[in-house]
């Protein structure tokens with residue numbers, strides 16, 4: 001049995017018995033893990049109040065070589081996710097981050113940069129930052145880390161994007177950009193402008209921690225929001241549940 005130490009965010013909890021709980025963490029060093037937290041449902045448990053949803057903790061767990069559940073032995077609170085009561089969107093956006101981490105990660109498949117982006121996003125959601133932009137930046141990092149971010153620089157035929165009146169579109173099922181000449185082969189592609197592509201390029205190349213990114217204009221948000229929803233729904237084969245609660 002290996003004893004592993006790492007940092008993680010609680011993304012799901014399920015009651016296991018009268019006293020115990022199975023907790024799923026997205027961890028920095030091991031990716032997604034599910035561990036049995038014995039006694040976690042007791043009022044005075046060994047984990048104190050460390051394991052609430054979206055809480056970031058330092059944990060120690062025992063990895064079983066057999067098929068039985070790994071065991072959580074320590075959980076120390078690093079910080080708790082607290083969206084103010086007026087920030088109901090920020091709270092749901094935090095749950096959406098957890099849903100993306102849960103649906104798109106694999107057990108024991110670490111993505112440290114994706115983890116760091118989640119930490120930055122959860123912290124940004126608790127500040128006065130615009131939750132819509134925080135969510136879009138996290139979605140773009142998620143796609144980039146998984147190797148599923150569409151090319152925003154050129155059409156699949158090689159034609160580069162220029163900021164002119166050319167009509168571009170994104171072929172959702174294939175995640176590729178099409179110029180006006182290639183588009184007629186694929187009627188279902190979604191239209192977008194050179195300005196929107198330039199925003200998507202800037203956001204996907206920016207450092208996640210960079211606070212100086214200008215706000216996305218509303219006119220572009222109205223194009224980018226449904227586009228990312230369609231891209232992510234196509235990857236996970238359903239519309240993410242939490243999007244129904246978010247008022248963009």
Ligand SMILES: [Zn+2]
Pocket residue numbers: 155156157158159178179180181182
């Ligand atoms: Zn083309």
